[in-house]
Amino acid sequence: MNELKHVLKLTLIEKKDVSIAIFFGFLAGIASVALMGSSGYLISKAALTSQMTTLVVMAACLKLFGFASALSRYGERLYSHRATFTMLSHLRVSFFERLTPLAPGIFGKYRSGDLLSRIVGDVESLQNFLLRVFYPPVVLSIVFLSTIFFSSFFSIGIALVMLIGMLLTVVIVPALFSIRKRKTVGQVRAMRGSLAVEATEFLYGFRDLKIHQQLGKKEQLLKKEADQYNEGQRKEGLEENLAQSINSLVALLVSFFVLGVGAYFVAAGELEGLYLAMLVMISIAAFENVAPMAAFPAYFEESRKAAVRLEEIVAVPGAAQGIEKLPDRPLEINLKEASFSYPGETALAVDGVSLQLKPGTKTAVVGPSGSGKSTLMQLLLNVFPVDQGQLSIGGKPVETLDQEAIWQEMNIVLQENHFFFGTIRSNLSIANPAASDEEMERTLAQVQLELFPLEMKVEEKGQNLSGGQKQRLAIARALLKGKSLWFLDEPVSSVDSVTGRAIYEELFRQGHNDTFVVISHDLVGLEKMDQIAVMENGRIVEIGSYNELMKKHSYFYQLKQIENSVFA
Numbered sequence: 279m280n281e282l283k284h285v286l287k288l289t290l291i292e293k294k295d296v297s298i299a300i301f302f303g304f305l306a307g308i309a310s311v312a313l314m315g316s317s318g319y320l321i322s323k324a325a326l327t328s329q330m331t332t333l334v335v336m337a338a339c340l341k342l343f344g345f346a347s348a349l350s351r352y353g354e355r356l357y358s359h360r361a362t363f364t365m366l367s368h369l370r371v372s373f374f375e376r377l378t379p380l381a382p383g384i385f386g387k388y389r390s391g392d393l394l395s396r397i398v399g400d401v402e403s404l405q406n407f408l409l410r411v412f413y414p415p416v417v418l419s420i421v422f423l424s425t426i427f428f429s430s431f432f433s434i435g436i437a438l439v440m441l442i443g444m445l446l447t448v449v450i451v452p453a454l455f456s457i458r459k460r461k462t463v464g465q466v467r468a469m470r471g472s473l474a475v476e477a478t479e480f481l482y483g484f485r486d487l488k489i490h491q492q493l494g495k496k497e498q499l500l501k502k503e504a505d506q507y508n509e510g511q512r513k514e515g516l517e518e519n520l521a522q523s524i525n526s527l528v529a530l531l532v533s534f535f536v537l538g539v540g541a542y543f544v545a546a547g548e549l550e551g552l553y554l555a556m557l558v559m560i561s562i563a564a565f566e567n568v569a570p571m572a573a574f575p576a577y578f579e580e581s582r583k584a585a586v587r588l589e590e591i592v593a594v595p596g597a598a599q600g601i602e603k604l605p606d607r608p609l610e611i612n613l614k615e616a617s618f619s620y621p622g623e624t625a626l627a628v629d630g631v632s633l634q635l636k637p638g639t640k641t642a643v644v645g646p647s648g649s650g651k652s653t654l655m656q657l658l659l660n661v662f663p664v665d666q667g668q669l670s671i672g673g674k675p676v677e678t679l680d681q682e683a684i685w686q687e688m689n690i691v692l693q694e695n696h697f698f699f700g701t702i703r704s705n706l707s708i709a710n711p712a713a714s715d716e717e718m719e720r721t722l723a724q725v726q727l728e729l730f731p732l733e734m735k736v737e738e739k740g741q742n743l744s745g746g747q748k749q750r751l752a753i754a755r756a757l758l759k760g761k762s763l764w765f766l767d768e769p770v771s772s773v774d775s776v777t778g779r780a781i782y783e784e785l786f787r788q789g790h791n792d793t794f795v796v797i798s799h800d801l802v803g804l805e806k807m808d809q810i811a812v813m814e815n816g817r818i819v820e821i822g823s824y825n826e827l828m829k830k831h832s833y834f835y836q837l838k839q840i841e842n843s844v845f846a
């Protein structure tokens with residue numbers, strides 16, 4: 279139950295709705311018991327007396343109880359569902375708030391299909407928590423205890439039989455099935471996750487699978503996962519039916535027992551015969567209410583597992599979240615002795631790197647593929663917090679700063695940039711919602727996309743744009759944001775060299791007083807940079823201006839020689 283503490287807390291935020299739902303649930307339950315009890319009493323009374331007034335009063339009571347039961351049931355449904363939807367919205371918000379700071383590292387830990395299945399499926403599963411886990415035992419216990427209390431005025435023996443029946447159907451049988459269920463629910467959930475993983479991979483990789491003639495193989499794998507999941511669900515269904523049947527059987531046996539014990543008490547003169555039918559009918563009605571408890575084990579386990587799986591995602595320490603705003607002056611960025619390895623990896627992607635970015639300077643980071651350039655940039659952006667070392671911005675440790683405020687001051691173009699389904703205008707306006715059409719058109723011209731109309735359609739992930747066009751659109755977004763800290767990770771790698779150079783010229787012209795960090799494979803044009811950091815195996819092996827590095831005749835010089843000889 280500990281695992282569901284957080285969900286329970288969120289449910290009880292709406293105490294009023296939950297209490298009203300319980301109240302109406304109790305009224306509905308007790309009204310149906312009263313309806314059956316009074317009909318039992320009416321039957322006996324009609325057989326034993328010809329007194330019309332009593333019979334008319336009883337018939338009126340029957341109608342009243344029937345009406346009250348239907349009305350209360352409506353109120354119960356209304357308030358319990360309202361409380362459930364409110365709880366779900368609280369759950370989504372609280373989960374999302376905890377997930378956001380972890381987002382950059384989360385894909386290292388979970389595959390996207392699994393993550394999606396957890397976030398959507400598990401949150402949805404918890405909609406049953408109030409309706410089928412928390413609420414039924416509470417309402418049933420109150421209804422039962424009231425019924426037992428009422429019955430005890432007529433026969434303590436029958437009240438005791440009902441109490442035992444209640445313990446069996448509300449507590450013992452559901453608890454036994456919950457223990458059994460613990461084994462199977464986890465498996466089915468894991469199966470659903472692994473099916474979602476395979477389905478996502480299949481959809482994302484469809485083109486490559488087709489090119490490499492692996493579509494059939496992957497389809498078979500997907501089918502196998504689907505079959506396993508179906509089989510798991512089938513077994514789960516059988517288990518639920520078994521729980522339901524056993525609980526109904528116990529409930530029925532208890533009612534028979536009440537009849538038997540009641541008949542014995544009547545024969546022994548300990549109970550007036552007039553009340554026997556009423557007590558039996560009361561017992562039948564009370565145990566009819568017990569039906570939702572048959573589904574309790576399944577829903578309890580499902581909710582528990584869903585809560586555990588959701589907690590697993592967010593219960594990891596994320597980057598420290600500061601609240602301080604950035605100082606209002608040109609910012610110096612300082613990375614000291616920073617080391618970082620990706621979650622689950624032992625090798626250091628960045629190993630003891632120090633880098634100083636003075637305001638208004640231009641820094642290039644170069645080096646072979648896999649040497650840690652992009653990782654270094656992610657550390658400078660505080661997308662990943664450093665494992666060791668320290669990052670400070672404007673003289674303040676990054677942990678003390680508000681992350682959103684940091685990113686607000688940066689123009690960022692990464693290797694992969696996301697484009698949303700919409701238009702060129704809507705994709706540009708995410709960088710600067712206040713930008714006018716003229717500003718957007720001017721920016722498009724700066725990246726040589728002047729032929730793109732602002733209302734041009736952009737498909738999902740920018741599928742209708744070429745690689746180079748996407749990069750230029752990402753640069754246009756950064757230009758439109760107009761901040762003074764630039765972080766560019768191979769921003770023109772898919773653009774032809776002439777256009778690429780012209781774009782760099784434009785960027786440096788617009789941001790001539792700004793701070794730039796540029797990752798580049800292209801070693802041409804680095805003369806303009808104030809410093810060039812050369813990386814290898816996660817370390818900065820050389821740093822200096824173009825002339826300093828060329829004079830050294832060391833690593834950068836050799837790279838330059840190789841580039842010259844290849845392209846000579």
Ligand SMILES: Nc1ncnc2c1ncn2[C@@H]1O[C@H](COP(=O)(O)OP(=O)(O)OP(=O)(O)O)[C@@H](O)[C@H]1O
Nearest residue numbers: 386620623627645646647648649650651652653654
């Ligand atoms: N998400 C990740 N999870 C685990 N390891 C990663 C991840 N991203 C990168 N790495 C590893 O970290 C190391 C540095 O990668 P990084 O992307 O920083 O190199 P890079 O110099 O930018 O390469 P490239 O020039 O090819 O873009 C590599 O060994 C890479 O395998």
